[in-house]
Amino acid sequence: DAGVIQSPRHEVTEMGQEVTLRCKPISGHNSLFWYRQTMMRGLELLIYFNNNVPIDDSGMPEDRFSAKMPNASFSTLKIQPSEPRDSAVYFCASSRRQGGSPLHFGNGTRLTVT
Amino acid sequence: DQQVKQNSPSLSVQEGRISILNCDYTNSMFDYFLWYKKYPAEGPTFLISISSIKDKNEDGRFTVFLNKSAKHLSLHIVPSQPGDSAVYFCVRETSYDKVIFGPGTSLSVIP
Numbered sequence: 001d002a003g004v005i006q007s008p009r010h011e012v013t014e015m016g017q018e019v020t021l022r023c024k025p026i027s028g029h030n031s032l033f034w035y036r037q038t039m040m041r042g043l044e045l046l047i048y049f050n051n052n053v054p055i056d057d058s059g060m061p062e063d064r065f066s067a068k069m070p071n072a073s074f075s076t077l078k079i080q081p082s083e084p085r086d087s088a089v090y091f092c093a094s095s096r097r098q099g100g101s102p103l104h105f106g107n108g109t110r111l112t113v114t
Numbered sequence: 115d116q117q118v119k120q121n122s123p124s125l126s127v128q129e130g131r132i133s134i135l136n137c138d139y140t141n142s143m144f145d146y147f148l149w150y151k152k153y154p155a156e157g158p159t160f161l162i163s164i165s166s167i168k169d170k171n172e173d174g175r176f177t178v179f180l181n182k183s184a185k186h187l188s189l190h191i192v193p194s195q196p197g198d199s200a201v202y203f204c205v206r207e208t209s210y211d212k213v214i215f216g217p218g219t220s221l222s223v224i225p
Contacts (some may be wrong), residue, residue, distance in 0.1 A: 004157070033213060043158075043203065043215040056212060091157050100146035100165055103213060105157025 002026075006092050006106035014114055018080040021109045024073055025094030033103060034067055034077050035091040043091070049075065050097055082113045117141075118206045118216035126222045133191040135219050137204030140185065146207040149178060149189050151200045152218070158203055162189070194223045 005024040013019055025032050033048040047057040052069045060067070064083070069075040079086055089110050093103040119138040127133045137147070146165050150158035164171040164178045164187065171178050177190045191198055204216040 035215070042217040045212070045214065048212070093157070100148070100163045100207065102148060102150075102160030102163065103158075105159070107155070107157050 004092055004094050004104050004106035006090075006109050008109060009107065010110045010112075012112045012114065013082055015083055016081045017113075018078065019082045019086075019111060019113075021077040021090050021092075021111070023075045023077070023092030023106060025075070025092070026104055027073065029094035029096055029104070030072070031095045031097040032069060032075050033093040033095075034075070035093065037089045037091060037108070046077070079111075082111075084113045087111055087113050118204050118214055120202075120204050120216040120219050122219050123217070124220040124222070126224060127194045129196055129223055129225050130193045133189075133194045133198065133221055133223065135189040135191075135202050135204075135221065137187045137189075137216055138185060139187075139206060144206050144208055147178070147180065147187055148205040148207065149176075150203045150205055150215075151198075152203065153200050158215075161202075191221075194221075196223050196225050199223045 007022045031050050034046040035043050037043045046059045047067045048055055049069045065079055067077045089108045091105050091108045093105040095101050095103045117140045146163050148163040149161040151161050152158040162173050162176045162178050164180050169180050180187045199222050201218045201220045203218045206214045
């Protein structure tokens with residue numbers, strides 16, 4: 001079991017640039033979650049998918065943020081254009097959607113927007 | 115509103131003693147609560163869970179207690195070890211599959 005794989009681990013970009021974060025969930029998991037962690041707001045749920053379909057994107061902060069899951073083994077979170085306040089650690093997690101089944105997290109992408 | 119509150123941002127405990135981490139919640143609509151542990155530069159990892167039909171669940175040194183009337187749960191770690199030093203998140207899973215994290219409590223176990 002390779003675990004949830006996120007790339008890149010670190011991303012530094014200039015304000016206004018497009019940023020794409022990538023996630024490969026654990027094989028066989030049918031739910032995928034994107035979280036953002038900041039000092040001020042802790043771990044915020046941005047969006048989650050069940051069977052590749054977005055279920056709740058109410059946590060996506062602005063229209064500059066978008067997420068896709070074209071297949072069961074890949075998801076992206078895109079920020080366009082990026083702003084300094086988007087600087088945070090972004091986590092992807094996957095799970096089998098049965099009650100109480102835990103989320104398995106990747107090690108996150110640390111995004112810095114200058 | 116489905117808030118999860120962890121009112122203690124940090125906790126220090128002597129090695130070998132009990133660590134008690136607390137969590138309060140609003141609203142009664144939930145199926146499961148879970149506890150996660152997080153080390154720096156890593157993603158959170160699952161520790162233990164409890165369903166709404168139970169009031170206690172135990173796994174080795176870790177026990178979670180649920181008091182539904184008080185809308186309160188707690189995680190007990192006995193005995194505490196230095197490797198337990200981490201941030202602990204109380205997490206709520208709703209019947210709509212939404213997974214909501216509390217703000218976390220940073221536990222330091224002093225050797």
